[in-house]
Amino acid sequence: MTDRTEVDKVxxxxxHHANSSVLAASDLAGVGDPYFPVDGxxxxxxxxxxxxxxxxxxxxxxxxxxxxxxAVSADVPAIALDFGLPTQAVAIDGSTLAPRVVPxxxxxxxxxxxxxxxHQIDITYAGLPGExxxxxxxSWLNTPLGALAAREPHAAAFWFPTNDHxxxxxxxxxxxxxxxxxxxxxPGRLVEHSHTSRVHRFRWVTAEPVASYxxxxxxxxxxxxxxxxxxxGVQWVSAYGDGVNDSxxxxxxxxxxxxxxxxxxxxxxxxxxxxxxGGVVTRMAGPHALETQTHPIYGDHFFRRSLDSYVVAHExxxxxxxxxxxxxxxxxxxxxxxxxxxxxxMWSEHNGEGTTDELFSSFYHLRAANPDYWRIPPGDPSPAHxxxxxxxxxxxxxxxxxxxxxxxxxxxxxxRTWCADHRHHHGSxxxxxxxxxxxxxxxxxxxxxxxxxARRRPDPPPGVLTPADLEPPSLRFIRRTGDPQSPRPAGxxx
Numbered sequence: 001m002t003d004r005t006e007v008d009k010v011x012x013x014x015x016h017h018a019n020s021s022v023l024a025a026s027d028l029a030g031v032g033d034p035y036f037p038v039d040g041x042x043x044x045x046x047x048x049x050x051x052x053x054x055x056x057x058x059x060x061x062x063x064x065x066x067x068x069x070x071a072v073s074a075d076v077p078a079i080a081l082d083f084g085l086p087t088q089a090v091a092i093d094g095s096t097l098a099p100r101v102v103p104x105x106x107x108x109x110x111x112x113x114x115x116x117x118x119h120q121i122d123i124t125y126a127g128l129p130g131e132x133x134x135x136x137x138x139s140w141l142n143t144p145l146g147a148l149a150a151r152e153p154h155a156a157a158f159w160f161p162t163n164d165h166x167x168x169x170x171x172x173x174x175x176x177x178x179x180x181x182x183x184x185x186x187p188g189r190l191v192e193h194s195h196t197s198r199v200h201r202f203r204w205v206t207a208e209p210v211a212s213y214x215x216x217x218x219x220x221x222x223x224x225x226x227x228x229x230x231x232x233g234v235q236w237v238s239a240y241g242d243g244v245n246d247s248x249x250x251x252x253x254x255x256x257x258x259x260x261x262x263x264x265x266x267x268x269x270x271x272x273x274x275x276x277x278g279g280v281v282t283r284m285a286g287p288h289a290l291e292t293q294t295h296p297i298y299g300d301h302f303f304r305r306s307l308d309s310y311v312v313a314h315e316x317x318x319x320x321x322x323x324x325x326x327x328x329x330x331x332x333x334x335x336x337x338x339x340x341x342x343x344x345x346m347w348s349e350h351n352g353e354g355t356t357d358e359l360f361s362s363f364y365h366l367r368a369a370n371p372d373y374w375r376i377p378p379g380d381p382s383p384a385h386x387x388x389x390x391x392x393x394x395x396x397x398x399x400x401x402x403x404x405x406x407x408x409x410x411x412x413x414x415x416r417t418w419c420a421d422h423r424h425h426h427g428s429x430x431x432x433x434x435x436x437x438x439x440x441x442x443x444x445x446x447x448x449x450x451x452x453x454a455r456r457r458p459d460p461p462p463g464v465l466t467p468a469d470l471e472p473p474s475l476r477f478i479r480r481t482g483d484p485q486s487p488r489p490a491g492x493x494x
Contacts (some may be wrong), residue, residue: 029080029105031165035330035383036153038104038135040165044079044114045071049170051160054177055184055219060128060142066161068121075116078109082157082164082212084134085127092121104134106161121161129159141284145243146182148284150216150297152387153330162212166326167426169209176217177201183222187215187293189235189276190226206293207275209424211326216292220282229259235276237295243283244300251303254312255279261313264350265320265343270416273324273423279312291318291340313347314340320419328428333386334378334452335432338395342403345396360400361465363393368457379429379452398451401461405447406440414439 031040050067062085072079083106090099092110100107108121129140129149139151140158149155156162163170175192176184177199188206195201220241227236238255240248258279266272276294285299289311296315302308321343322336342356349355354362367373376385378395385391403411414436418427421435429452436444450458 028078028107031167033165033329033331035386036165039154040082040163040168041080043072043074043076044163045073045168046163046170047071049160049162049172049174051172051174051176053159053174055147057142057146057179057182057219060130060147061126062129062159063126064124064160066121066123066125068123068161070119070121072114072116072119075113077113078107079114081106081108081121081161083123083125083161084132084158085125085129087123087125089124090122093119104157123161125161132158134158143284145241145282145284146218146220148216148218148220148282148297150218150285150290150292151213152290153213156212156215159217162215164212166211166213166330167328169211169326169424169426171209172204172206172215174205175201175203176219178219181221182219183224183239185218185222185224185237185239185280185295187276187295189294190224190237208273208293208324210293211323214291214293214323216290216297218280218282218284218297220284222280222282229277233275234272235278237276237278239278239280239282239295241280241282241284241300244281244303247300247303250305250307251281251298251300253307254303254309255281255298257307257309257312258316261309261347262316262319264347265313265317268343268346268412268415269317269320269419273319273419279315289315291315291322293319293323309351310344310347313344317343320415324424325419325422326426328426328431330383330386331380332427332429333381333391334395334398335427335429337387337391338378338399341392341396342399345400356400356403357463357465358470360397362470363397364460364464365467365470367393371456374457375455377453377455379448394451398448401451402436402444402448404461404463406436406442406444410436410440410442 029041030037031042033039046068048069051064053062053064055062082104084104087099090097092108097110130142134157137154139155141148149159157164174186178184180195180198180200182200184202186204187210188204190202191205192203222239222241224239229236240251244251258277262272262277274294278295279298280295281298281300283300285297287299287301289296289298302311317340318336321339327336345356345359373390376388376390378391378398381388381391417439418432418435433444433448
């Protein structure tokens, strides 16, 4: 436990360290993540965020009131929230206090500390999230089209206070007010919408916990569509920004494949974990997509040539791998990105296009002449290469080797067991390999070691196709999803 003397020391030193790295030396901040040691905190858990936010697009000013329901596991003198905007008032259990601010952290130190148990924190704040920088990152985007808060691994602390680590999930109730003519979309179900002559107000509620980096926000001039998909009451939400012009028909056709893709994923992974589903297409996302929980965000770049259900398959696969089952630490990113990429390969095979054997062999040979490519291992890529091409491609290759080594039945059983055992929680790479070993009775660590951790091209596995066997016309998946170097290439049953 951090005593008051250490709190004062940490704060004093942090004032002279713009990147807040000194906080990593104290248990005041950080959950022990090897890549981002200052992120989050082990001292408390936020169980629920209630957020009321007013955003003015002309000035870029965001005003908010956050009520955080937290649980403290043991008596502590202070806690540190992840947050970058200026605060105007803070209270814990109704008692006001003056917080201390260090870069990217809001330190709350009540006179009597915080006792073990439940507490309520109220924070009033205002600022310009587009100008906030936290440890060298800027994540809030203001554009003439609107605003976007959607970035991996960090986006939340730029616009609301939180415990910012994927292993520290919480539920949300967001009411957001934006100028009339604009729509605001966040994760979960849209439960209320009202408007005046000047503003629109939207209320989004999540019933299931969300990792903070997946709690994204899009404010755009959008057409929003709502429906109910099945007997379980899953809410359909789709939205298309006004800037999505020439690609609008293919964007709509692509997003409307989501229920079909998701129904197929259910056959592999088990019940869909959430009570809403859909997608948001906006020019502000550019050539990127993010697996925002329930409503992935897609840049219109993906749909400029034709319908693309493969990016939909990738982002929806995340709803099991990355969203429902979050990462224990960021170095486990392969479980999320490698698995989602491989499941999009399986979707290609399901559609009669490039098979998983063809796709594995193509990428394996495509990268043969580039030794630098193989020096980044998907099982431990480093913070600098967290979202590198290798995490996606080599991660998918590793998954294919696992599948071919243990067989289809054991592979699918492993996926379903993992998603069921860790539903709405988090898991590590070592836990996943242990699950695969328990299901298959194989030495999964030995199988995966060269494909996840070697810094050289592994020897070809049995069954790899030769370049002569790979005719370009058969690899429609790669043609349809574009440059393979790009890292983002009926309703579901719950």
